[in-house]
Amino acid sequence: xxxxxxxxxxxxxxxxxxxxxxxxxxxxxxxxxxxxxxxxxxxxxxxxxxxxxxxxxxxxxxxxxxxxxxxxxxxxxxxxxxxxxxxxxxxxxxxxxxxxxxxxxxxxxxxxxxxxxxxxxxxxxxxxxxxxxxxxxxxxxxxxxxxxxxxxxxxxxxxxxxxxxxxxxxxxxxxxxxxxxxxxxxxxxxxxxxxxxxxxxxxxxxxxxxxxxxxxxxxxxxxxxxxxxxxxxxxxxxxxxxxxxxxxxxxxxxxxxxxxxxxxxxxxxxxxxxxxxxxxxxxxxxxxxxxxxxxxxxxxxxxxxxxxxxxxxxxxxxxxxxxxxxxxxxxxxxxxxxxxxxxxxxxxxxxxxxxxxxxxxxxxxxxxxxxxxxxxxxxxxxxxxxxxxxxxxxxxxxxxxxxxxxxxxxxxxxxxxxxxxxxxxxxxxxxxxxxxxxxxxxxxxxxxxxxxxxxxxxxxxxxxxxxxxxxxxxxxxxxxxxxxxx
Numbered sequence: 001x002x003x004x005x006x007x008x009x010x011x012x013x014x015x016x017x018x019x020x021x022x023x024x025x026x027x028x029x030x031x032x033x034x035x036x037x038x039x040x041x042x043x044x045x046x047x048x049x050x051x052x053x054x055x056x057x058x059x060x061x062x063x064x065x066x067x068x069x070x071x072x073x074x075x076x077x078x079x080x081x082x083x084x085x086x087x088x089x090x091x092x093x094x095x096x097x098x099x100x101x102x103x104x105x106x107x108x109x110x111x112x113x114x115x116x117x118x119x120x121x122x123x124x125x126x127x128x129x130x131x132x133x134x135x136x137x138x139x140x141x142x143x144x145x146x147x148x149x150x151x152x153x154x155x156x157x158x159x160x161x162x163x164x165x166x167x168x169x170x171x172x173x174x175x176x177x178x179x180x181x182x183x184x185x186x187x188x189x190x191x192x193x194x195x196x197x198x199x200x201x202x203x204x205x206x207x208x209x210x211x212x213x214x215x216x217x218x219x220x221x222x223x224x225x226x227x228x229x230x231x232x233x234x235x236x237x238x239x240x241x242x243x244x245x246x247x248x249x250x251x252x253x254x255x256x257x258x259x260x261x262x263x264x265x266x267x268x269x270x271x272x273x274x275x276x277x278x279x280x281x282x283x284x285x286x287x288x289x290x291x292x293x294x295x296x297x298x299x300x301x302x303x304x305x306x307x308x309x310x311x312x313x314x315x316x317x318x319x320x321x322x323x324x325x326x327x328x329x330x331x332x333x334x335x336x337x338x339x340x341x342x343x344x345x346x347x348x349x350x351x352x353x354x355x356x357x358x359x360x361x362x363x364x365x366x367x368x369x370x371x372x373x374x375x376x377x378x379x380x381x382x383x384x385x386x387x388x389x390x391x392x393x394x395x396x397x398x399x400x401x402x403x404x405x406x407x408x409x410x411x412x413x414x415x416x417x418x419x420x421x422x423x424x425x426x427x428x429x430x431x432x433x434x435x436x437x438x439x440x441x442x443x444x445x446x447x448x449x450x451x452x453x454x455x456x457x458x459x460x461x462x463x464x465x466x467x468x469x470x471x472x473x474x475x476x477x478x479x480x481x482x483x484x485x486x
């Protein structure tokens with residue numbers, strides 16, 4: 001197998017069986033046809049067994065924070081997948097649950113006829129529980145493949161408490177894995193036996209969504225999903241949009257990234273996080289495109305110092321971007337994979353919990369409820385603008401997202417309440433919410449991956465402090481407030 005063994009995780013004791021009708025790839029997080037280790041592994045299994053390949057991509061209508069915004073983004077991707085897989089020998093089956101629990105039993109029914117099942121490993125949200133449950137219901141082999149980042153999740157055995165420590169580990173550990181890249185197009189030039197259609201009893205009970213419904217958006221009419229969070233106007237999900245955004249950033253944004261990414265009015269951030277979260281884009285593909293742009297070779301790698309710049313041997317703009325794409329993104333995946341309390345207050349470092357507890361009774365200058373935060377009813381124009389951007393565009397400018405969280409800590413009755421508010425608003429509205437990297441940002445507000453700061457302050461204690469006034473002195477926020485004033 002060309003897929004590294006370290007990335008393949010067995011989820012049950014089932015066996016691969018030659019008498020099955022096909023190899024099933026259950027696509028749950030790496031929702032793409034390119035640069036996908038799980039798809040590559042499924043193709044290899046199908047070729048080895050001379051069997052057809054079936055790709056099942058499904059979405060439930062009732063998971064927490066399920067909304068029209070999320071559904072639209074995922075279904076955009078399904079439309080792209082339909083086009084991409086139609087040009088291959090694989091059978092693509094997109095299923096959108098229309099009413100709660102209608103999709104129950106689909107995986108088991110398809111697995112009964114399969115030689116084995118390949119799926120995606122994703123260490124966040126409800127997916128680990130979902131895959132664990134599936135392992136007990138599927139009788140054939142069920143194997144999850146890690147396509148999450150440049151560093152396989154199994155390569156690290158401990159949770160890292162700081163970005164510096166994780167960065168130093170990366171510098172020592174990552175180089176061999178840079179020689180192992182997924183195939184850009186796993187099905188290109190591959191001829192497999194074709195499966196004309198799935199059994200009638202499966203198709204009738206769980207009908208696939210049509211290309212016309214996906215393309216026209218008419219499918220929303222029958223889906224029991226919340227309409228409270230509308231799709232983001234002008235933002236499309238899917239592989240095509242993801243690659244277009246990546247190319248645009250590398251051509252026009254990367255050269256300004258190191259110097260201007262913290263300026264809200266300029267907005268030179270990559271905008272790739274939603275596509276990475278939903279699996280429409282691979283970190284490997286972004287890295288490969290960056291390598292080509294930089295004309296980079298591995299011989300340029302430096303010594304393992306743990307410093308932000310200098311190790312890669314690329315331009316300062318590329319190194320600044322890689323620190324976000326690799327270090328900060330993958331340290332969050334490290335936490336989620338090895339600590340099942342990664343989204344709980346208890347997972348904060350001891351020093352942070354201690355200082356927050358010592359200042360638990362400090363008077364708050366303002367107190368707002370979740371509803372008041374969500375309705376953008378604070379006294380602070382900059383915070384209101386950030387929240388309004390989140391609700392309208394599904395994102396907050398990276399620099400202001402830190403301030404957004406710090407003010408929630410200052411304006412709630414307890415740090416636990418602050419955490420609950422941040423998680424609820426972020427996961428409900430942000431396109432990249434519910435992701436391990438997104439949780440890193442939320443928990444950083446409360447001290448994760450940070451250190452104790454002085455002077456000690458009311459409410460914050462030794463937690464890093466931020467204010468709207470200080471932010472306005474560091475970066476230009478006037479145009480941002482004008483643009484996003486509710």
